[in-house]
Amino acid sequence: MAKVRISISLEPDEAERVRxxxxxxxxxxxxxxVNAAVRQMAEVEAAEAEFVGVDALIADAEKRAEAHRAIDEAADxxxxxxxxxxVDEAMxxxxxxxEATSRGQGEVA
Incomplete structure (x- = not known):
């Protein structure tokens, strides 16, 4: 397969550092x-593969959370x-x- 040419533009100081x-x-x-780009892509792909299970758990939790309506804390x-x-102490x-307390205020009354 023939190679493909990709043109990039750099600031002069960046180009000198790369050189x-x-x-x-x-x-x-x-x-x-090319070496730097391939290495970066491999690192990203490895990280994505490492966290695919966690990402699936988060997506599932977010989907299940949508089924629960938010509690109006001020009226609770x-x-x-x-x-x-x-609850305030735990928060x-x-x-x-x-920080915000369970009643949505800065401090406990």
Whole structure:
């Protein structure tokens, strides 16, 4: 199969850096850039393959979550004041002090 030519444009300082790195690697600029691109593609493909199972779990969880409607926290009277305080404390442990509480306020009343 015949090779395909791809033209790229670089800023002069970037082109010089590429030329210097290619020379240090004992390669011409074209070979150096092809090598770098192929290596980058392999890394991305390996990462994608590594996380395909996690991505599927996330997609499934998001799909199942769509079936549940959001709770209107401001109108949620199902928790007692003590339960709200417990939730607020747990949220502060996760997000840090000053973040939103279970009642949508900055601090517990």
């Amino acid at each position: 210097v790195h290619a020379e240090r690697a004992g390669m011409d600029v074209s070979s150096y850039l 009277d199902s928790l007692t004041a003590d339960e709200h305080r417990e 502060r442990l996760v997000y840090g002090a000053g």
